[in-house]
Amino acid sequence: MEDVGAACERVARQALGLTDLRPGQLGAMSALARGTDVLVVMPTGAGKSAIYQVPALLLPGPTVVVSPLIALQRDQVEALRERDEEAVSLDAGTSAGRRRTAFESLRAGETEFLFCAPEQLAKPDVVRDLAAAKPSLLVVDEAHLISSWGHDFRPDYLRLGQVAEALGRPAIAALTATAAPPVRVEIAERLGLRDPVEIVQGFDRPNISLTVRRMMDDPAADIVSAVAAETGPGIVYTAVRKQTTRLSELLGEAGVRAAAYHAGLRRSERDEVHGRFMSGDVDVVVATSAFGMGIDKPDVRFVVHAEVPGSPDAYYQEIGRAGRDGERASATLFYRPENLGLQRYFTGSVPDAEVLARVARAVAEGGGDRRALRERADVSARRLTTLLDLLERAGAVRVGTRRVEPAPGAPAPEEAAELAVELAERRRDVERTRLEMMRRYAETDDCRRRFLLGYFGEQVADACGNCDTCLAGTADRQVEEESGPFAAHARVEHRTWGPGEVIQRGEDRLTVLFDTAGYRELQLDTVLDQDLLTEPPTS
Template sequence: MPDTDDTAAACERTARDVLGLAELRPGQLTAMTALAEGRDALVVMPTGGGKSAIYQVPALLLEGPTLVVSPLLALQRDQVEALRERDEDAVRLDAGTAAGRRAAAFDSLRAGRTEFLFCAPEQLANPDVLAELAAARPSLMVVDEAHCVSAWGHDFRPDYLRLGAAAEALGRPVIAALTATAAPPVRAEIAERLGLREPLEVVQGFDRPNIRLEVRRMLDDPADELVAAVAAERGPGIVYTAVRRQTTRLSGLLAERGVRAAAYHAGMRRAERDEVHGRFMDGGLDVVVATSAFGMGIDKPDVRFVHHAQTPGSPDAYYQEIGRAGRDGEPAAAVLFYRPEDLGLQRFFTGGAPDEETLARVAEAVAGCRPGTTRKELGERTGLSARRLTKLLDLLERAGSVRLGARRIDPVPGAPDPREAAGIARELAERRRDVERTRLEMMRRYAETDDCRRRFLLGYFGEELAEPCGNCDTCRAGTAERREAAPGPFPLHARVEHRSWGAGQVIQRAEDRLTVLFEEAGYRELQLDAVLAEDLLKELPS
């Protein structure tokens, strides 16, 4: 076993001499040291907090190349350029890479001349790419935006579901999973899906005290008040809306007020989206009015506000989106224009589960497959899109009907009958939907609380804030109070068990109530008197 102090010292030297980092931020050295010693790490750190250094330093200390998986092509380009400026050999592969350049990149990787290879997750679905990478024997696999692997996550991407199997196919290198925002259930699912082995978990910096939090309760369409608020703001900003048509409507209303505004949503052509993104980053636009499609990779430090025209589906999504404001540390604002009726729209988005007939059809197709059938072959057989098929296969794998590899799909010996597997998978999907709705309920509670809003959000992510923040509307109104650790049973972070909802953890605790995140039932608020009177909970050993 390597000496941890020696490894930490080597990481500090490399960070200083190669990356020019005279001082490391909290959590960086701990994560670097773990990775350099061959231990998996799950790192939750805000954008701009130094996540790239966390993998680049151990990559230079480990034998073998480093694979970086990221969904953001622009960020891949930026990181490759930054590495090359330091004379590190780095390459990037995407669907448009010419065959000759691709072959040269793999030759260089195998020969040890290239240290870093960047690719999107869908590249690892290509058996030829996976075989070439396996031949290079990578020592470190970095999964950026790791929350995309979690169906709890706000940016869930089915391509990420294959990454755990891909890591095994690559010889199981050390894995670094990186993300900016992940609540406890998201972190747990990241570790499970990627197959992390006793990972070091580093969670840093959920609090963004420079962002002023505010909720404006609306009885009618908030458009007029929102447009007036945005027109009065100084500096660039983002307005999020839940539906595409509102991006065009609100950006048009802002333009009428003299604001340089543009719409952005997933239904636009890639070239149009890239143009809006580029103009905003370069200062050619004041405001982008967008759906959640305007998300990862928006690292513009001087965004002064992020406002929401409708309530997002979870605190996870909300905190990720408002976290795009004030990254320069200067004052910024996040205003939620809240109408209770808008919660119905989010319930619609989370509603529904795949029908049993479709699940049974896929399960029957899998049962009739020869071992090693590819996803493409199964897609042709079932007539389903790759995205939908991936989601259904994930459910069927959890139901014990199929074993998914990075390259192949195998039926499971002794698997449940296709109809039975479909029923189990449907039940799993319904349970997931019900949990999603408890997260929406947490968003409603955020909007309606008279306590410190920052304390509410930080509590959701597992952090405590005793003093009111002083920078939210409830604090300014004087309704938020200092909160001492509540005495009595079921303290914060205690492991508990409910007789109906199973095991969970206390994530918020007040004198008269507690909020528990149950593994199977999601977020539930319980009145302490009822818990004690009816003996609803028992505390588990930690």
């Protein structure tokens, strides 16, 4: 009898034409084919789609794929149909007739793949119809969006753990290109993964050169000059919408075919910019972080950041859109310490206690569905999702796929609001430690790639030779593995910040990710002299 691994290799070869699977692919495929949950972190272009497509063809029942972008869903549906695999997508524009036909085809076993955004799974009738089709696999693409530790947090992803239960709890595949350790932990918790197989393939993109240019004044002229000197298509990221227009106009004056892109544009305008960039009619897109997810353009030659991003997570995701063809590419960060204040402002928002108490009272008075709660509490649908998540963590509410109910033994609404605000403040403080790690990246004299990979939990001894600090000769060529206490990945306890894990250990400093206090950099001498950290005894 054919074993699971051999079956996956056979289907990969026959259905997808894959004769050589990449590292990690077969292990993830085999786990899913056995009905085991997986959490997969692989760079874009490393074959994450094949990881779920192969076991989907082995398991009975259809596959539901949650994807955040309609354009990406349609691309995936088209690619599957070209291989004679039946696939459909579902979005707000899908007619009632097409929706009915899609569900009938799923129930009849004629269609294997259904793609949809998480907003569709917030609709009880959609979940009910999908449950009737008895799906065997739930795929959560761009899974970092479920984590408020992750960049580009989307509250609609918070419901997916409950949706999985309502669908009969199929095997879950959580897929993402970039997820630091705390993001991976929260993905598993939020989705309710059961003893998942976690596969984390290398974050390193050695073909991308890394450069930081420290600026004292407005760097617009230098950005325009740097971009104009580049060849091939590229992306310029900026933190605020008005800068996209300003920089794209300046680039146009310099003879660069550039266009602005941000979430405030009409969808038709965004689609036009996207299409022109993909077709080569536009060479440079100047954008906020709204641009890039799902962009499958392999020949992007450079990514420029006009300001420092809010975290290494966001930065690595965005520069990873360059050089997907494996050819040389570059990532340049224009760094001004003053820009850190702008990012601190973005991370400073904490929900109002009065609004939280209003939502808690609306639930305490009898709960109800989300629409009724929105009306009683007078909040938007998106804001309600975030507030309910905080209140659920505070032990005040219990959120289901259809109704929201008071939690057993729930605190009074005002007390629940105070607890929820404390949780939000703690998360804000953690976010600011991630911004501090971004500052450290920008200001380090050591190998920048080694610093980034260490942030994501990969210990690298050798300097990369392909970043500005290496080329300038300031980076240590090799970091010897340090002996003594507090090795990388060791669990530690701080008398104030509690438990954590050593992320990086250098010659004179430690970087520790604390469970509730975020990232902290500690001088090793001070730690030892003042006995600040202890290591739990090994069993």
